[in-house]
Amino acid sequence: MSRLYIARNARVAARKLDGEMMIMSGQDSTLFTLNKTATIIWQAADGATPLDEIVERRICPEYEVEPAAALQDAETLARELAAHGILDVSENPIISVNSSPANPLAGESR
Amino acid sequence: MPGLISPVDCLHLTIEIGGMPIRVNTTDADFLGMLQNRYAGFVGSSESAAIEFDIDLFAPGFVDPRADLRVTQHAGKWSLERGDFRAEWEPARRTGAIRQSANPYSIDAVLRIVHTLVLAQEGGFLLHAASAIRNGKAFLFAGVSGAGKTTISRLAPSDATLLTDEISYVRKDVRKDARKHDHGYVAHGTPFTGELAKLGENVSAPISALYLLAQGPENRIDPVAPGEAARELLANVLFFAEDQELVQRAFHAACEFVSRVPVSRLTFVPDARVWEMIG
Numbered sequence: 001m002s003r004l005y006i007a008r009n010a011r012v013a014a015r016k017l018d019g020e021m022m023i024m025s026g027q028d029s030t031l032f033t034l035n036k037t038a039t040i041i042w043q044a045a046d047g048a049t050p051l052d053e054i055v056e057r058r059i060c061p062e063y064e065v066e067p068a069a070a071l072q073d074a075e076t077l078a079r080e081l082a083a084h085g086i087l088d089v090s091e092n093p094i095i096s097v098n099s100s101p102a103n104p105l106a107g108e109s110r
Numbered sequence: 111m112p113g114l115i116s117p118v119d120c121l122h123l124t125i126e127i128g129g130m131p132i133r134v135n136t137t138d139a140d141f142l143g144m145l146q147n148r149y150a151g152f153v154g155s156s157e158s159a160a161i162e163f164d165i166d167l168f169a170p171g172f173v174d175p176r177a178d179l180r181v182t183q184h185a186g187k188w189s190l191e192r193g194d195f196r197a198e199w200e201p202a203r204r205t206g207a208i209r210q211s212a213n214p215y216s217i218d219a220v221l222r223i224v225h226t227l228v229l230a231q232e233g234g235f236l237l238h239a240a241s242a243i244r245n246g247k248a249f250l251f252a253g254v255s256g257a258g259k260t261t262i263s264r265l266a267p268s269d270a271t272l273l274t275d276e277i278s279y280v281r282k283d284v285r286k287d288a289r290k291h292d293h294g295y296v297a298h299g300t301p302f303t304g305e306l307a308k309l310g311e312n313v314s315a316p317i318s319a320l321y322l323l324a325q326g327p328e329n330r331i332d333p334v335a336p337g338e339a340a341r342e343l344l345a346n347v348l349f350f351a352e353d354q355e356l357v358q359r360a361f362h363a364a365c366e367f368v369s370r371v372p373v374s375r376l377t378f379v380p381d382a383r384v385w386e387m388i389g
Binding site: 015027 | 335341349354358361362365368
């Protein structure tokens, strides 16, 4: 089974306000608010870490869920975010100048 | 052979809104007079203009001002098009041209758009909000049509200075002597009017609070969470450009604003007592 890699899309702006991750598409100005799981996935989406590792390290300890079930849910969520242009999804690592964990677009306030 | 070529008088007016002087040049004295009346109180000094527009008037005919607006940028030049006007602006050269008929509405739209583009670059914005100064502090009252912007403006007490009943002008406060307890933003008066049809005063003050307007059975102020505040603020920010970078700037500007300026929901009954809670 191939691994899935995810990267934050460079065309979105993101900001965490009082714990709530808000993302705006630069293409059509649509505003999204991510829930806690989606926020974890979005923040970890560096293009280099496979989704299964993100799930194992970041989501399973948080929610005490089985890795296989959590990965299936995470893949569904990642593809939904990709459909909205928030994430890029690939079966190969994604090289992008905007995929570093220190993404300057992901500011935090309050 | 005298008289084949006669000089054309170039008339000009500098319209200064939000501390940003924009000079407009025209050859039509009647149109100039119309602009002088329209922007009375916002006429500045032509020597200090930040942007200069040449206005080319065409004969009035059928135009649809409700036609789709397009604001695009290509090779450093902005293009602004609507049914009733066509304008270009080159920020690097600080010059542009507007082609329209002799009416005050087209140039008003161009000015609003240009101000939004300039403000987006510096973290400010135009907002669908009434605003007023009281006790040296500015208060914004945001909301869509019908939310109560005109009503709260009409109810303002005599010691309040109305900045606008429709479009508020928000700039970052870059003054070195800004007071420490201010929140880092300044509201300026604008000539952009709503139902009140009364120009704002051309003055400014540090912004003390943003109220999201709602009408209800009692006067009350409730806190608003930052995420909700940002969503509602963004819904009321005027933004026209189809430009990815500017969209991102506008988003960050709104988030920055709500993280620094107190945002509350102001529910009010339409009588003057609501102002006892403000200022």
